[in-house]
Amino acid sequence: MIQFVLKRLGTTIPTFIGVSIITFLFIRLIPGDPILIMAGERGMSAERHAKLLAQYGYDQPLWQQYWDYLSGMLRGDLGISFRTKRPVWDEFFALFPATLELSVCAIIFSIIIGIPSGIVAAIYRGKWPDQLLMSTALVGFSMPIFWWALLLIIFFSGTLGWTPVSGRISLLYYFPAETGFMLIDAWRSGQEGAFRSAIDHLILPTIVLGTIPLAVIARQTRSAMLEVLSEDYIRTARAKGLSPFRINGLHALRNALIPVITVIGLSVGTLLAGAILTETIFSWPGIGKWMVESIRSRDYPVVQGGLMLIAGMVMLVNLFVDLLYGIINPKIRKS
């Protein structure tokens, strides 16, 4: 096991360094002088230009700049945003809870609907419930989610007037962000209707962000269940005369869930990519919207640092899922 952990870490560390080099080089590959881009139309004097170059470290040799970037990163320093003049690191972790809250809700939504759908489809293999569920899953899998979001807005916000269109909570409520998670903060504020308003704002973004993971989980659960249901021990359980509920629920599901858990863990990247579109459409103040705005306004320290932190997070989760998988399934450790 220790050998497996070390081997897995041995591939993660070079990847981490590679990611840091790529994010570093991206900014240097951009044609033009980053300081002049920051100044925009206004322009600046030669002295001020030289001073800013030195301040941001752009006058150093490339390897020195990379070293400063890497060592700064390990100390929690990813530079200063051109736009807000605040540290990139602080901005990221101030906005991250909003994205995390949305992602957690989306993944819960997709699990609650996806796993039962997959089980039902597997049990009724080839019959109409299977065909209906799997066709729906394929439609969800093929969905352009930015369009799906607009459709839901037209129907639920426009026609029915049930849900708000943007933001995390109604402007009527104000309380300090203690945890950054709106549901918790709204609950703790004790203001009447605040919690309800936070939930209303979460519904549509959750559905939109959860749609593709939902389809993937349903398909994966179905195929894992089918594989397990054809195993000998299921036949034995049937022969023993166990109830279908015991067979499907206890014996089959428990083993079918292992690959499903992996799929859920590995969908973090999909969620973050989906968050870019979802947050932009619903004006959700998370890191997805922050990245798009920074890319549009050429805020290069934010693009570089945000990209690095997001990739780092994806790598950490993947490492964690792999290690977890290695604990559950010893066969994996050898390959």
Add this chain to the structure above:
Amino acid sequence: MAIVDTQIEAIEQQRPGRFREFWNYFSENRGAVAGLIVFLSFILIAIFADVLAPYSPSDQYRDHLLQPPFWQEGGTTEFLLGTDAVGRDMLSRLIHGARFSFFIGLIVVSISLLSGVTIGLIAGFVGGWVEIMIMRLMDVILAFPSLLLALVMVAILGPSLINAMLAIAIVLQPQYVRLTRAAVLAELPKDYVTSARMVGSGTLRLMFITVLPNCLAPIIVQAALSFSTAILDAAALGFLGLGAQPPKPEWGTMLSEAREFILRAWWLVTLPGLAILITVLSINLMGDGLRDALDPKLKRS
């Protein structure tokens, strides 16, 4: 030797042709056949867009602004699917949008497939530190959420359709590298490769003529999947304003232009997205069928 050869030939003749066998499996799956039909009509629409479209996608009819489709009150059969905010015919724009999406899918899949398969073959054949370097680099690309990486690359290269396609191709390429390398590693120890080596085949011949044809099944399935991913991602970039630029009738760009009319003119928002969904769905249906027919091991029961 001669006797063995004729025996093998005799057996070969009894087997149905390779394509025949593939088609038998593929046509069993009704969804896949439906997907194929829709996809073929999509290709025909894309090729004959100039002939099929009733108007030019950029002509503005200023007397017919935001006109609804013909079945709704206020719509006319002159503009079957209505017009947009500057009076352009929606149907013609959607038809020309098919051309963009087809072009995007084709270019992205060609670039990522050709470069990915070549790099994968090199990784599998050369081995050693070259392989390690290649695979680590692919891990690095895969560590970024694909859409985000494409966004940043487009921001660096400048927003345009060509740059968006390049960025998506780079993001999709690691899948091909991994698949090809894994397939090569599985094929290399087999006897036919050893015997080809023994008779003196060069490395290039071994790579492209001996081994590659036996690795094609998963690569073809991946090509179908990445065709639909390319269309979706390009539309997403267009929607975010970093892909095809207005007034090009690309479906994602059309959606982003339509956002401000979301509650006033449903057809502007609904139709381009529906076009994306139908196209992507047909390709994914086809991809499922391809996977079942080409790779019986993965066959869904």
